[in-house]
Amino acid sequence: MSLMEKDMDVIKTSLILAIAITFYYLLLQWPQGSDMQANNIYEDNKRLSIDSSEYLQTKPLLQPNDTPSLSAMTEQETVEDVNVGGVVFTIENEDLILEIDGSNGRIFKSLFKGVKETLGSEKPLPLLGADNQNSYFANSGFFDDVKNSYIYPNFTKVVSAENDDGSVTYIFSGESEGLFLTKEITLAEQGYEIKVEDGIRSDGNRESTNVVPYAVIESESPQKKDLGFFSPERFAYHGPVFSTNQEKYEKYGFDDLLDESYSETSSGGWVAIIQHYFLTAWIPEQSNENKLQGRFTGSNQRFSVGYTGEKMYLQPGNAVFSSNTLYVGPKLPEQLSKIQADLSLTVDYGFLWWLGKPMYWLLNIGNSLFNNWGLAIIFLTVVIKLLTWPLSAKAYISMGKLRELQPKMALLQEKHGDNKQAMSQELMEMYKKEGVNPLGGCLPMLLQMPFFLAFYWVLLETVELRHSPLFWINDLSDMDPYFILPILNAAGMFLSQKMTPTPPNADPMQAQMMKVFPLVFAFMFAWFPSGLVLYWTMNMAIQILQQWWYSRKTV
Known part of the structure; x- marks a missing residue:
């Protein structure tokens, strides 16, 4: 096996691991506090x-x-x-x-x-x-x-x-x-x-x-609370939050208060206890000097x-x-920011807030256009795919060229037989000569990951999606009751794989893993919030259309 081929295998394996880790990360309980709220004083x-x-x-x-x-x-x-x-x-x-x-x-x-x-x-x-x-x-x-x-x-x-x-x-x-x-x-x-x-x-x-x-x-x-393992509420932060001049948004969980009381002096500021979708907050006169405090009384x-x-x-x-x-x-960013600019930080989109905020903004535009949050998710998906179209186009053009080269690849395989090293060397030379990137098909998947993670946080924080219906789905913040979206997504992944050319020297183990991937996604998505699965499934549908379009142009 050539060095270049080994590098390709490493990259492919890394990509698979990155995707798996991404989904595992979604299942982790992020900053957890307890489940309710409280107070005392100072x-x-x-x-x-x-x-x-x-x-x-x-x-x-x-x-x-x-x-x-x-x-x-x-x-x-x-x-x-x-x-x-x-x-x-x-x-x-x-x-x-x-x-x-x-x-x-x-x-x-x-x-x-x-x-x-x-x-x-x-x-x-x-x-x-x-x-x-x-x-x-x-x-x-x-x-x-x-x-x-x-x-x-x-x-x-x-x-x-x-x-x-x-x-x-x-x-x-x-x-x-x-x-x-x-x-x-x-x-x-x-x-x-x-x-x-x-x-x-x-x-x-x-x-x-x-x-x-x-x-x-x-x-x-x-x-x-007795929550399902994939319930968004399970992963949302529950606990006290403080805002001071020094720290505009500081989570100080119930477990933290059990260990040590909180006390900071600040001009203005606010205190709150937040939970999934909702919060209670006191906002004092912002011109006054206030001592913000939190504690637990045994x-x-x-x-x-x-x-x-x-x-x-x-x-x-x-x-x-x-x-x-x-x-x-409820956590309504527009209302909260009117009360106090930093209060809207309680709508927490995590480290991908720079993607989460514009995604929420687009969701609102979509809802104002269609008066339905499910259609707003579809609108958001289409807009994101349009914005990332130029990058995706390069990947699909590369995939189309790879498809054109498949007859030549078959001849190389017939020529070299079991001599995989010689075949790999000649194959890499052909890729270089034709200007083809055999890993170009991975780019669309990589592009989706940050948006997928960001939308998961948006879903966690957007109270408007709670009990919002779309077609057979009664609640976009809950799982698909009939598992239709997970099945459609798995079918889309199988179809996309069929449309993606596979190099003749591909690792059989990796090929088998990729075949199983749609089933793994279907199982996971069966328990995910339907709004998130809708986003991913629409992404997949548009991706298939892109693949089909560019495959026609290269034939």
């Missing part, structure tokens, strides 16, 4: 630690204005001298339902109107409070820095108001030890953005004090992520306020 010079039992009694507040800061009070409802403890208030917009504990203002449950819990169900998907009222919730308020304790408001009044822009504001108010406390929650007409403002005012008889604003997300220890088995703001000096008769934005919803 410190501002001192450690602010919130015990869950104590926290259930606490209630942050919102804006303490004599005149609520609403653009228009078109509708008002006041509950005079009534203790609203234990009362649950439900507010909603076109996309979101929130349940708020009237005794403390805690947002303990969220439901997504347009996102169903399971395929075919009419039950909205919960995020906050998915298991029970205390399992996962968000809160904000003030900490008394002098007394080293949380300020627990006793809300006795609730005011609701509709603003000119269609948003609805709820104001909870109450008094506690000479302090007037308010919590103002505003929900826009659409979307998942929640404006929260906490306020506190001291009466004239109380001593001056320092208060520290905080916001937190708290959850019980995550519960592992006594109540809870994780906490949140932040404390700058210390505020509260004088008798004066009021101070703290404003935040809470996001509870």
Whole structure:
């Protein structure tokens, strides 16, 4: 066997291994955290630690204005001298339902109107409070820095108001030890953005004090879910994320918090707990200095992520306020970037983000054109194949020339018989003379790999594909229920192999491996998300058309 032939065998073997490793890599569990979310709290010079039992009694507040800061009070409802403890208030917009504990203002449950819990169900998907009222919730308020304790408001009044822009504001108010406390929650007409403002005012008889604003997300220890091995949710990151001036997007998993708490000071920033397709995030005022923190409290088995703001000096008769934005919803890059530029980084496309972002952009264009995410995937595939056409064309032209040389190859094989070394040398000379690259047919497969990997991450992060149908497929984020796409893909691979000329000196072992490859792909793709298999199958179909077209031109 000649040196050149050996090099070709090495390259072929390496290509097969690279493809196998690529698919194995897709099955690895990438940065894993636990399965849910949580919170506790922190410190501002001192450690602010919130015990869950104590926290259930606490209630942050919102804006303490004599005149609520609403653009228009078109509708008002006041509950005079009534203790609203234990009362649950439900507010909603076109996309979101929130349940708020009237005794403390805690947002303990969220439901997504347009996102169903399971395929075919009419039950909205919960995020906050998915298991029970205390399992996962968000809160904000003030900490008394002098007394080293949380300020627990006793809300006795609730005011609701509709603003000119269609948003609805709820104001909870109450008094506690000479302090007037308010919590103002505003929900826009659409979307998942929640404006929260906490306020506190001291009466004239109380001593001056320092208060520290905080916001937190708290959850019980995550519960592992029973997921299929190929389920995209199995490979998606679940856990806390922090954004600071130094690190715009830092994953700090639940396992990390078990080992060591997180604490960083930053101007602006945000904290979040993300999971497959969804997230909960607190975004403070970006002009303020904030301490971002995360920890695990062993006594109540809870994780906490949140932040404390700058210390505020509260004088008798004066009021101070703290404003935040809470996001509870799906990972929608456009909405997230409008709230805070770096918040869209929670839509994580991995190390191939530079391919993933334009692919998602093309998907959106395709969906806007065809109003179907499955057709959008086909649109994306066609666009990518058009962009890579010039490179693929060279490979197919080389394959066509190789096909033309097959009669001469047969003569060489007949001439040299079992003398493979002499045959290989003469064959290589003929390739060189005719300007043919026998490995040119590998290029289309190599070109597909980065796009395939990038689209897998796009599929992991694109919530719009969840429960999106196409023809017989009910959910593009789940496997093909009838295995039609894996079978079509295997058939396409067999056909492509038949159309690809095989050199007479090809290694029989490699040839057998290539014949088995379509069956291996079919088995793997049977459990892969159908959206991903659709992308690969369309790629294969276009590749076959390209091969056929260029084989005609070279005949």
